[in-house]
Amino acid sequence: MDPRLNKFKKIIRECNYDNTYKMALAKALVELSSEKEYEGDFVVFTVYDAAHKFLKYYWNQTIYFNLVQGSNLKKIPEVLQYTKRLISKFFEYNENKKPERFEKAEKILSEKLRDHYAKTIDNIACTICKDVAWRFTRIDGEFADDIYVFDKTKKVFVISSEVVKLLKENAEDLYDLINYRWGMILETFNSSPRINKKVKIIDREDIKRNSLNKYKVFLDAENPERRCFLCGKKIEDKELSIDHVIPWSYVYSDDLWNLVYVHKSCNSTKSNVIPSEEEIQKLKERNEELFEILKEKQESGKWIDELEIAIEKDYVDKFWIGCKQ
Ligand SMILES: [Zn+2]
Structure with missing residues (x-):
């Protein structure tokens, strides 16, 4: 294997666990190298090119899963602070508060929030210059200038076209390695479940949520009048929606024990909010009743087994405590 590719992998494998900047830069270099054909002996990527990729990765991980990216919980890594600020500007502008992939949100950012967007890129570029770019290539006390x-002064990465070619040709393997390490780092300071899956899914164009309609038959068994879990009133068909009591962004999974009927309008006002103690209590009681009813009806299957396990192992409380942290 080419020694430069080996070094690049070594940087990824041996990166320390303080924050995830090195993973973001590794991924940015691979992505920039893969984007187009480059000519000449050397290729130049500006720090702004890299900053744009950083923003994309952190935006998507934050807006969907709000992952913690640094070991010091009292001091959020700078890049994440800038990203979060831009996300809140985006939500101020885009009132429906629905998470949006960076690739889609970018149109609004560059048209309607241009100054905030440009400032964010500048700030991230500044952090990359100050903290990441020079540190990245340091292996065993030496700088790997061949990467x-x-x-x-010019704020650019100068890379030989051979290295660019190596990164491009090995892009799939490198992404896997980077995502795997990124997930491992995040596991040290995030208590939420399915971290690796969350990191990996971010690369996909579409973060699709599965249809929850298949749960209706079970929810109806316990709640035939389809009363709203939040306000208690009956729900008209066109207002009916199914909600995750413990937010989807935290559990990243659809489980019968966590699903209830709510009004669309009630749902949209509470999206991603951590449930109250009363709601948690109510959900636990609902689950016990639901399980009794399904047992009486002699229903069986995977979801019912999962519901039973969730009750026995007290998932509702466990996940609730986890998502409050
Ligand atoms: Zn309601």
Whole structure:
């Protein structure tokens, strides 16, 4: 294997666990290398090119899953602070508060929130110059100049076209390695479940949520009048929706024990909010009743087994405590 590719992998494998910047830069370099054909002996990526990728990765991980990216819980990594600020500007503008992939949100950012967007890129670029670019290539106390040279005055990465070609040709393997390490780092300071799956899914164009309609037959068994879990009133068909009591962004899974009927309008006002103690209590009682009813009806299957396990192992409380952290 080419020694430069080996070094690049070594940087990924041996990166420390303080934050995830190195993973973001590794991924940005691979992505930039793969995007188009480059000519000449050397390729130049600006720090702004890299900053744009950083923003995309952190935006998508944050807006969907709100993952913690640094070991110091009292001091959020700078890049994440800038990203979160931009996300809140985006939500101020886009009132429906629905998470939106960066690739889609970018149109609004560049048209309607141009100054905030440009400022965010500048700030991230500044952090990359200050903290990431020079540190990245340091292996065993030496700088691996054969991977790239960072020109601090021009704010550019100068990379030989051979290295660019290596990164491009090995892009799939490198993404897997980076995502795997990124997930491992996140596991040290995130208590939420399915971290690796969350990191991996972010690369996909579409974060699809599965239809929850198949749960209606079970929910109806316990709640035939289809009363709203939040306000208690009956729900008209066109207002009916199924909600995750413990937010989807945390559990990243659809489980009968966590699903209830709510009004669309009640749902949209509470999206991603951590449930109250009363709601948790109510959900636990609902689950016990639901399980009794299904047992009486002699229903069986995977979802009912899962419901039973959830009751026995007290998932509702466990996940609730986890998502409050
Ligand atoms: Zn309601």
